[in-house]
Amino acid sequence: MSSQPVIGVIGVGYVGLVSAACFAELGYHVVCRDIVPEKVDDLKAGRIPIYEPGLADLVKRNAQRLTFTTDIREVTERASIVFVCVNTPPMYSGDADLSRVEQVIDELPTDTGDIVLAMKSTVPVGTGARMQQLLDARGLGHVQYVSNPEFLKEGDAIADFMNPDRVVIGGTQDSAVERMVKLHAPLESEVVRTDVATAEMIKVASNAFLATKISFINEIANVCEETGADVIQVARGMGMDQRIGRHFLNAGIGFGGSCFGKDVSALKQLAGNSGYHFQILNSVMEVNELQKRRLVQKLIKHLGPLRGKTIALLGLAFKPGTDDMREAASLVIASRLLAEGAFVRAHDPVANEVARPLLRNVEISDDPLEMLTGADAAVLITEWPEYAELDLVRVAEVMRTPLLVDGRNLFSPAQAAHAGLAYEGIGRPGSTVGNPRRRSEDASDADAATQAVER
Numbered sequence: 320m321s322s323q324p325v326i327g328v329i330g331v332g333y334v335g336l337v338s339a340a341c342f343a344e345l346g347y348h349v350v351c352r353d354i355v356p357e358k359v360d361d362l363k364a365g366r367i368p369i370y371e372p373g374l375a376d377l378v379k380r381n382a383q384r385l386t387f388t389t390d391i392r393e394v395t396e397r398a399s400i401v402f403v404c405v406n407t408p409p410m411y412s413g414d415a416d417l418s419r420v421e422q423v424i425d426e427l428p429t430d431t432g433d434i435v436l437a438m439k440s441t442v443p444v445g446t447g448a449r450m451q452q453l454l455d456a457r458g459l460g461h462v463q464y465v466s467n468p469e470f471l472k473e474g475d476a477i478a479d480f481m482n483p484d485r486v487v488i489g490g491t492q493d494s495a496v497e498r499m500v501k502l503h504a505p506l507e508s509e510v511v512r513t514d515v516a517t518a519e520m521i522k523v524a525s526n527a528f529l530a531t532k533i534s535f536i537n538e539i540a541n542v543c544e545e546t547g548a549d550v551i552q553v554a555r556g557m558g559m560d561q562r563i564g565r566h567f568l569n570a571g572i573g574f575g576g577s578c579f580g581k582d583v584s585a586l587k588q589l590a591g592n593s594g595y596h597f598q599i600l601n602s603v604m605e606v607n608e609l610q611k612r613r614l615v616q617k618l619i620k621h622l623g624p625l626r627g628k629t630i631a632l633l634g635l636a637f638k639p640g641t642d643d644m645r646e647a648a649s650l651v652i653a654s655r656l657l658a659e660g661a662f663v664r665a666h667d668p669v670a671n672e673v674a675r676p677l678l679r680n681v682e683i684s685d686d687p688l689e690m691l692t693g694a695d696a697a698v699l700i701t702e703w704p705e706y707a708e709l710d711l712v713r714v715a716e717v718m719r720t721p722l723l724v725d726g727r728n729l730f731s732p733a734q735a736a737h738a739g740l741a742y743e744g745i746g747r748p749g750s751t752v753g754n755p756r757r758r759s760e761d762a763s764d765a766d767a768a769t770q771a772v773e774r
């Protein structure tokens with residue numbers, strides 16, 4: 320292993336820490352730097368600051384090959400390929416905030432050697448050219464800049480990193496691109512070799528397309544609700560067409576997380592800044608915003624005014640498998656419900672602690688059944704697999720009003736009806752309005768519906 324390059328990772332958040340641990344698993348030594356001393360101290364002590372399935376074990380197993388530091392010099396002196404994984408959040412203008420990326424360039428010691436600087440952070444098209452100018456201005460023109468966007472998904476991040484659909488490497492210097500290709504060889508993935516701007520665009524265009532697919536199916540779901548069609552069957556039938564594909568066709572309360580909204584907005588602003596009006600992306604964002612608010616309308620449809628009603632939220636994280644609360648739908652929905660005068664309770668299997676300071680007026684519970692006791696509605700926000708295991712009969716028994724509003728279509732209307740719960744999903748028939756406690760009558764309809772509904 321001694322001839323292998325040492326890798327540097329700057330910014331050990333969701334992307335940086337997963338990348339570092341995976342490269343270590345592949346046998347590379349990895350020097351990780353973050354500016355938050357507490358995070359570095361935690362990692363040195365073997366504590367993982369984020370929740371990602373399998374990550375704690377991976378870090379532990381590869382502890383010998385992982386170094387954590389706050390000192391950038393330790394990275395540049397030891398590593399020959401350095402990945403930039405710092406956050407690039409949106410600014411008020413909607414453009415991506417590149418200050419942390421620029422800070423990394425500013426912090427590189429002036430005696431930095433012949434390293435490859437690989438940008439994994441998601442950045443607007445044109446960033447590479449700007450970074451090259453900053454490097455030149457600091458007398459670091461010999462640093463070889465490449466774009467290497469990351470496509471992992473939180474919740475499946477390790478598997479995504481280890482088995483990527485493709486590795487994209489954008490660079491102008493062949494030697495740097497070759498070093499990157501060789502580094503990734505153990506992944507046995509297809510490699511897209513291209514220029515920096517194209518690599519940057521592949522990343523933002525991919526995220527914008529996925530977000531578009533979600534908003535599209537959500538609009539189809541909304542039309543299904545008006546017309547009696549079932550979006551689950553529609554999506555299944557559409558997805559069988561290989562030109563469409565079956566992924567990202569799950570109707571729900573919209574996308575959240577730190578990436579889609581930010582990247583759609585950054586692409587829209589990037590286009591706007593250069594004089595092009597990217598029309599479709601306005602709709603993607605608007606549909607996504609409205610989708611969360613429609614869920615509140617569904618509650619009002621069943622319960623009337625929400626003032627004084629107790630609403631119990633199942634799930635807080637923006638998706639299952641993570642404790643990430645960035646741009647989570649739960650934040651918007653909880654504050655809308657509070658504004659309507661409801662009492663809001665919530666439970667999440669892993670995100671409770673992260674959520675607590677963000678949702679100060681929400682009663683956060685460690686036990687879903689306890690939270691549902693006496694509630695007027697259960698609202699499924701995050702499709703954690705453990706919620707699918709809930710005993711719905713028991714749920715119906717403990718609630719004051721047995722109503723389930725399923726924001727992710729995790730349950731079937733039949734299951735809910737069988738348990739005696741009024742049910743309202745997204746874009747599917749089978750809502751039970753009226754007296755939901757008449758279990759035996761509903762059950763026969765439910766059996767028929769079970770035949771038709773397949774998740």
Ligand SMILES: NC(=O)c1ccc[n+]([C@@H]2O[C@H](COP(=O)([O-])OP(=O)(O)OC[C@H]3O[C@@H](n4cnc5c(N)ncnc54)[C@H](O)[C@@H]3O)[C@@H](O)[C@H]2O)c1
Pocket residue numbers: 329330331332333334335352353354355358404405406407419422423439440441442469470471472473577578
């Ligand atoms: N989270 C995802 O699922 C995902 C997937 C693909 C791409 N991305 C992109 O990757 C980038 C990182 O995302 P993330 O979710 O890992 O962010 P994050 O906020 O979890 O992590 C960023 C880390 O960088 C650190 N940092 C900031 N400035 C630094 C500096 N100068 N030196 C060292 N460390 C510094 C922060 O302290 C933090 O620990 C973003 O551009 C994001 O768009 C994220």
